Amino acid sequence: MSNERRPLVAGNWKMHGSRAANTALLDAVVARLGKLDIDVLVCPPFVYLAEIAQRLAGTTIALGAQSLCVEPVGAFTGEVSASMLKDVGCGYVLVGHSERRSLFHEDNGVVARKFAAAQAEGLVPILCVGESLVERQGEHTFAIIREQLDAVIQLAGISAFANAVVAYEPVWAIGTGLTATPEQAQAVHAFIRGHLSHQDANVASALRILYGGSVKGNNAAELFAMPDVDGGLVGGAALKADEFLQICAAANRS
Numbered sequence: 001m002s003n004e005r006r007p008l009v010a011g012n013w014k015m016h017g018s019r020a021a022n023t024a025l026l027d028a029v030v031a032r033l034g035k036l037d038i039d040v041l042v043c044p045p046f047v048y049l050a051e052i053a054q055r056l057a058g059t060t061i062a063l064g065a066q067s068l069c070v071e072p073v074g075a076f077t078g079e080v081s082a083s084m085l086k087d088v089g090c091g092y093v094l095v096g097h098s099e100r101r102s103l104f105h106e107d108n109g110v111v112a113r114k115f116a117a118a119q120a121e122g123l124v125p126i127l128c129v130g131e132s133l134v135e136r137q138g139e140h141t142f143a144i145i146r147e148q149l150d151a152v153i154q155l156a157g158i159s160a161f162a163n164a165v166v167a168y169e170p171v172w173a174i175g176t177g178l179t180a181t182p183e184q185a186q187a188v189h190a191f192i193r194g195h196l197s198h199q200d201a202n203v204a205s206a207l208r209i210l211y212g213g214s215v216k217g218n219n220a221a222e223l224f225a226m227p228d229v230d231g232g233l234v235g236g237a238a239l240k241a242d243e244f245l246q247i248c249a250a251a252n253r254s
C-alpha cells in the first residue's frame, strides 16, 4: 500500500442478510471499529439500504449499493436508478461485479454505461475487473483486464477515473477460498495502474485499486502490504464482524 492513497475496505454482502442480522452485524462492527485512518463501506442488498443509511448516520462507515440501472428513470421494472441510490444515502456503487457479468450477462458495454450512470449522479463507482481461471491458465489475464478497462475509458474518459475505484477480483478467487498470492495480485494491480497511466499518470497514481477474492482476517495484511494494493473488496468475510474488523485493522496498518 502506498502512503499517498487512503486505504479502503468495502464489504459486499451479496444477497445475504435480514433486518435482525444486519443490525447485529453493524452493531458489532460499529462498536469495535475505532478510529482508523481508512475508508470503510458496506454494500447491502437494495431493500436494506435506506434503513442501514440511518443506522450508519454519525459513524465513519459509508454506504454502497451492489449494482444500479443504466437508465436514469422510467419503465424498467425491477431496476434501481443511480439517483434513487443517492437519495437513500449511498456514496458508492459496485459495477461489473463478476456475478453480474456471468449470471446476469452484463458485458463490458453495459458495465461502462453503469459506471457513467453512477458518476452522473455523483456516486463513486467501484469498477470490478478480473479474469476467469481458464483465462488465467491461457495467459489472457492482462488482455481481459485491458478490455474491461478500455470499455469504460472509451465511454467515460480517463478523467472519470479520478472519481472512481477499481477492484481487481480474479473470478477463480471469489467465494472459493482460493486467494491470489500477494505477488499475483501486485502484478495485476501494477498492470492496471500502468495501463491507465499511459493516458493520465496523475489519475493513475491517485487511483485506489482494491483486491477482492477470498480476503480474510488471516491473509489481508500480506495482500495489503503490496505497493499497488490499496485495500479490499470483501465478500464472505464481510458478514462476520470479527473477520471484517481484522481486515479493516490490516488495511489501517499497511
Ligand code: PEP
Pocket (backbone or CB within 6 Å): 012, 014, 169, 173, 174, 175, 176, 177, 212, 213, 214, 215, 233, 234, 235, 236, 237
Ligand atoms: C466479492 O463478493 O466481491 C468477493 C470478493 O467475495 P469473497 O470475499 O467471498 O471471495
